[in-house]
Amino acid sequence: MKLKIYTGEEVRELRRNLGLNQSEFWTLFQTTQSGGSRYESGREIPDPVQVLLNIAFATETKAAAIFDEFRQFGRPKRKSKVTAGEAK
Template sequence: MKTTEKVDVREIRRKLGMNQSQFWSKIGVTQSGGSRYESGRNIPRPVQALLRLVHIEQVDIGKIKKDDVEVVEYLKATNPELFKTLKKEARAKRKERVPH
């Protein structure tokens, strides 16, 4: 999910078999706020990023540490080619583990 493309969040939630409270609370959004997003209100970029991480990439954000984020940002800034390569490899590994 890129931040520029329009995504049907309601459809993602339904495919995951979650009600609004379950779905939105995983990323710190109230059910009423999530309902507004599902009805067409623009979703802020930080919320879009959390949606992608939690509900598409299946990342447990409770396990992310500040150091992890700092290392990623440093790697992105100092060696973007290595960062891209590692990112591609990680996606390939994840696809191997997750049945479609």
């Protein structure tokens, strides 16, 4: 699944629209205020944080699809058993 790649400027605007300071906002993403400040200033936002941003700010459908993809990853496929009489 293709994720939106958020820029620092976009995230800063989202945060301000929510009326949150950096500490309040970035704590939700398991990121320090200083780390969030660096991201908002243009440093690349790491992939795990990008995933969380997509879950938080994407549509319900996209967020559900992200969760479903992770759930499928966590459920290894079982090897099918070949029964007598089945051709290999």
